[in-house]
Amino acid sequence: MxxxxxxxxxxxxxxxxxxxxxxxxxxxxxxxxxxxxxxxxxxxxxxxxxxxxxxxxxxxxxxxxxxxxxxxxxxxxxxxxxxxxxxxxxxxxxxxxxxxxxxxxxxxxxxxxxxxxxxxxxxxxxxxxxxxxxxxxxxxxxxxxxxxxxxxxxxxxxxxxxxxxxxxxxxxxxxxxxxxxxxxxMASADMFTLIIRGRGGHGAQPHLTVDAVVIAAEVVTALQTLVSREASPMAPVVITLGSVHGGSAANIVAGEVVLQGTLRTFDAALRRHLLERIAQVAEGIAGTMRGSSDFRHDSGTPPxxxxxxxxxxxxxxxxxxxxxxxxxxxxxxxxxxxxxxxxxxxxxxxxxxxxxxxxxxxxxxxxxxxxxxxxxxxxxxxxxxxxxxxxxxx
Ligand SMILES: [Zn+2]
Ligand SMILES: [Zn+2]
Incomplete structure (x- = not known):
């Protein structure tokens, strides 16, 4: 009709x-x-x-x-x-x-x-x-x-x-x-928190501790490889760790570091993949280094x-x-x-x-x-x- x-x-x-x-x-x-x-x-x-x-x-x-x-x-x-x-x-x-x-x-x-x-x-x-x-x-x-x-x-x-x-x-x-x-x-916009846990101790006796700062440093670097190695070069992605907090003094090994970051992308499937991988990579690195990591997805909208x-x-x-x-x-x-x-x-x-x-x-x-x-x-x-x-x- x-x-x-x-x-x-x-x-x-x-x-x-x-x-x-x-x-x-x-x-x-x-x-x-x-x-x-x-x-x-x-x-x-x-x-x-x-x-x-x-x-x-x-x-x-x-x-x-x-x-x-x-x-x-x-x-x-x-x-x-x-x-x-x-x-x-x-x-x-x-x-x-x-x-x-x-x-x-x-x-x-x-x-x-x-x-x-x-x-x-x-x-x-x-x-x-x-x-x-x-x-x-x-x-x-x-x-x-x-x-x-x-x-x-x-x-x-x-x-x-x-x-x-x-x-x-x-x-x-x-x-x-x-x-x-x-x-x-418009892009997706996700905010997340990673809580890296080790075991604190004397800054002069690192072997008796699990240093959360060293773990966090590895995690920060590794997360950028998600952008360079797991996203297509044709797909814009941003992972920014905008906040790093941990430790209390120069001679104390930090038992915990809190990282806060944001993920932006234009691709819904890539966004899901990267949110999962951010958690996995942090957990894997922390586990290998005798610590642990908790991932929290604070907020997010799809693209x-x-x-x-x-x-x-x-x-x-x-x-x-x-x-x-x-x-x-x-x-x-x-x-x-x-x-x-x-x-x-x-x-x-x-x-x-x-x-x-x-x-x-x-x-x-x-x-x-x-x-x-x-x-x-x-x-x-x-x-x-x-x-x-x-x-x-x-
Ligand atoms: Zn507005
Ligand atoms: Zn508006």
Whole structure:
């Protein structure tokens, strides 16, 4: 059966523009930290309620809010994710909507994501009669601590969902441009601890001890051979041991050394392999040298990997909005993003929305962070076009 033509994407009207700016500024002025997004969730839930969404659930995976909008035509089920949290920074920008909360700031642009998702929900809820399938909005807590995506998924937010989509505004990409990576978007980010145990003693009687410092030194060096010998030269990997702590005095053999490190890679299988091997190599070396080693995986997100077919549909949608020349490639970013969990579970796409402000360049996670609000209507239009495309039953 031939599917009916797709609903058209309209330019945001004055009302939509007003909503985008109002949502963005109100949320920007009242940022909250990870898993503490109480007022943010309340703001979102109130607006969704006013739209008459088909189903809304609060408190999902912490402070998350989930809402469904059902179209009146057959189609797929698409999940749109927007993250809600700010960061522990004090904003320096002199704007009327500056953060009212000392020490908390929307320094990653999640307020932009929220404004776009809220306005998308309004747009789609008014067009149910022509909408194919169902759109589920997942307003997610705690992206910055990589803690919010998984609890939402564990709570069932992906049940019945065919495809997922999310965006990140990017201050180093010019406003008006969009990046839709065909595959790799961002790296995995794992933090781990190795506790190397020996037996302490007198610095002048090493033969009566098991020196944890000597073991740790071997482990630090050996872990770099995982990068050079067990990862393809074509696959970027970083293993950094950023912290080494042990011992108490120059003439005492340390009985314990604690190493802390991070692993970054773009490849899910390689990530699993290396996490296992970091533990094994440390254990093997420590055991050979009469000590022991405990591996602790402190936190981690998988790499953010797009489904190439879905990314291609989103790219087409973006081209329809900003034109071919403004959909630009970008090297994968070594930062982590917990939308990766959604992409592990369902085919989908995460894209970057250019929002570089005029003047001096700014980077995310700094007190000077700013965003060009002209990216808001562009983000809304690209998101609308992409969601309508992904809903299509083909
Ligand atoms: Zn961030
Ligand atoms: Zn972010």
């Amino acid at each position: 031939a599917s009916k033509p797709r609903p058209a994407v309209h330019e945001p009207d004055a009302a939509a523009m007003q909503h985008l700016i109002t949502h963005r500024r109100e949320l920007h002025a009242a940022p909250e930290l990870s898993f503490k997004e109480i007022e943010t969730a309340h703001y979102i839930a109130e607006r969704l309620d006013a739209l008459g969404v088909d189903k809304m659930t609060k408190g999902v995976g912490g402070t998350g809010v989930v809402a469904d909008i059902r179209g009146e035509r057959p189609g797929r089920a698409v999940l749109v994710r927007a993250d809600m949290d700010g960061l522990p920074l004090t904003e320096t920008a002199d704007v009327p909507f500056r953060s009212r909360r000392a020490g908390v700031m929307h320094a990653c642009g999640h307020d932009v994501h929220l404004a776009i998702a809220l306005e998308l929900a309004r747009t789609l809820s008014q067009r149910r009669h022509e909408l194919p399938g169902m759109v589920r909005f997942a307003f997610q807590p705690a992206e910055e601590q990589a803690g919010g995506a998984k609890p939402m998924i564990d709570a069932g937010v992906l049940e019945g969902i065919d495809r997922v989509i999310g965006l990140h505004v990017w201050s180093q990409l010019p406003t008006g441009q969009v990046t839709v990576p065909p595959r790799v978007v 953010t990997i797009n489904d190439p077919a879905i990314a291609s549909l989103v790219s087409e949608a973006a081209i329809g909005v900003v034109g071919k020349d403004a959909v630009v490639p970008m090297e994968p970013l070594m930062v982590g993003e917990d939308f990766a969990y959604f992409l592990e579970a369902r085919p989908g796409c995460f894209f970057l929305l250019g929002g570089a402000p005029e003047g001096a360049p700014v980077v995310h996670h700094t007190p000077e962070f700013r965003i060009d609000e002209r990216c808001l209507p562009i983000g809304l239009q690209v998101m609308t076009a992409a969601v309508l495309r992904l809903l299509q039953p083909d």
